[in-house]
Amino acid sequence: MINPAKLEEIAKQITDNMPQGVKNLADTIEGKTKQAIQNKLAEMDFVSRDEFDIQSQVLIRTREKLTELEEKVALLEQQLASKQDEQ
Structure with a gap:
């Protein structure tokens, strides 16, 4: 199996040995790419993990309440059927 620490070390060595112009270009591209991704994600209709978890709990409680109400209605x-049969 590949050791992640070893990969990180190799990546650092490669980065350290790059010419400064290439490093600057890589940093610029990385920054612009991150910004573009963040902009696109902001445009999408995502919810946070916290909001998802909260809504999941609300749904669980709603289902439980619905089950209780179904049992009460039954x-x-x-x-009512018994009373109608008695008459």
Whole structure:
């Protein structure tokens, strides 16, 4: 298996040995690429992980409440049917 620390060390050595002009160009390209990606992501309709987790919990509670209400309605329907049968 490849050692990530070794890869990092090799990448650092390569970067350290690059001419300054290439380093500047790489930094510029990296910065512009990050900015472009951030701009595109900002345009998309994403939610944060926290908001997703909150909405997941709301959905779980809503499902639980719906199940409870379904059970109550079924019980009331049974009671109503029993009363109608008695008449």
